[in-house]
Amino acid sequence: MSIKVFIDGAAGTTGLQIRERLAHAPRFEVVQLRDEDRKSPPARAQAMNTSDFTILCLPDDAAREAVSLADEHVRIIDASSAHRTSPGWVYGLPELSAQQEEDIRQARRVSNPGCYPTGAILLLRPLVDAGLLPSSHQASVFAVSGYSGAGAGMIREYEGAHAAGEDIAPLRGYALSLKHKHQPEMRDYAGLTCTPHFMPVLGDYAQGILLYIPLHASMLSDNAGAKDLHAALAQHYANSEYVSVQPPFESGTTAYLRPDSLNGTNKVNLYVLADADGSRFTLAAVYDNLGKGASGAALQNLMIMAGA
Incomplete structure (x- = not known):
């Protein structure tokens, strides 16, 4: 069974690169919205909540808004700076310490480093x-x-x-x-x-x-x-x-x-x-x-x- 990944902000520089790299990873299926739905909160919420992972490639305020659309079970990687020092988010730098990679493995909310x-x-x-x-x-x-x-x-x-x-x-x-x-x-x-x-x-x-x-x-x-x-x-x-x-x-x-x-x-x-x-x-x-x-x-x- 494929792993579904929704990239919110897939048209930006980071989102495009992630999508391109995932195209060569057969285990992953990228969930894509129609162009007219990319800014639709209901469409984005449905894509998040029916995917295994969501990667946010958005400006900070938009990333915060996106998190509010997601159910608690959704596993999110936020590439913005919105949550890097926020409680409840794991910092996504696996090399930080001996424990960090395991913390990331278990996390539901991970903030990508700047x-x-x-x-x-x-x-x-x-x-x-x-x-x-x-x-x-x-x-x-x-x-x-x-x-x-x-x-x-x-x-x-x-x-x-x-x-x-x-x-x-x-x-x-x-x-x-x-x-x-x-x-x-x-x-x-x-x-x-x-x-x-x-x-x-x-x-x-x-x-x-x-x-x-x-x-x-x-x-x-x-x-x-x-x-x-x-x-x-x-x-x-x-x-x-x-x-x-x-x-x-x-x-x-x-x-x-x-x-x-x-x-x-x-x-x-x-x-x-x-x-x-x-x-x-x-x-x-x-x-x-x-x-x-x-x-x-x-x-x-x-x-x-x-x-x-």
Whole structure:
């Protein structure tokens, strides 16, 4: 018997990618609405309540409204940011802890991680759990994402400018008020008590994230160094299918980190970068904002919940 999946918001970027990937998964049947019914609450409610799983690919307010249409038995994966820190929802980052995958497997309500928080939490949480970073650490996070991370409107803006031969800035920093909806999520699931300082930037390329977190030796516990940071991350992700801790770069080598190097995958590469005297470090993550940062993460959670 096939597993029925309803994607509410299937016409958006994330929804389209999920539907495309499920087309190659024979155990799953995607429940589709007629175009004229896509915004009909009764039609959407019927699709949700007769499916095994519903994936919400909607703006936050619309996602909250959609949940109100679902019966209690419906198992929901919400790809919006509406429920990421809400009581009763399981955070959909299986690599968060040893227990997280089992919590997702049993859950009826799972909230997909945000694209930026995915990298920040994967880097910070193991170090907090290992006692190398205190929970009171005031983290700084800098990240560059492809413009697809800002949604369909931004995709149209960039691709329209490209098609018209118009000039568009190669980088655009935003959230200049230093407030961003991803910050509470980063704080809570990284195990921190202080809200991180977060500076996001959009690049003039389609997809892929490069995320940096700077550290100084004085921030670490017990005179820890790069080897300790690397070992803690490597131990935490030793059995992970998708998260890999990369070897240190050899001193004097010329190397680059490309934000698009893992596009089209659900993989994340983590790095510990260090200066020669061991006083300064940078944690880095590279991954696809539309893969592990969106549709790939939703599918990973779906496979766990469905036992597939």
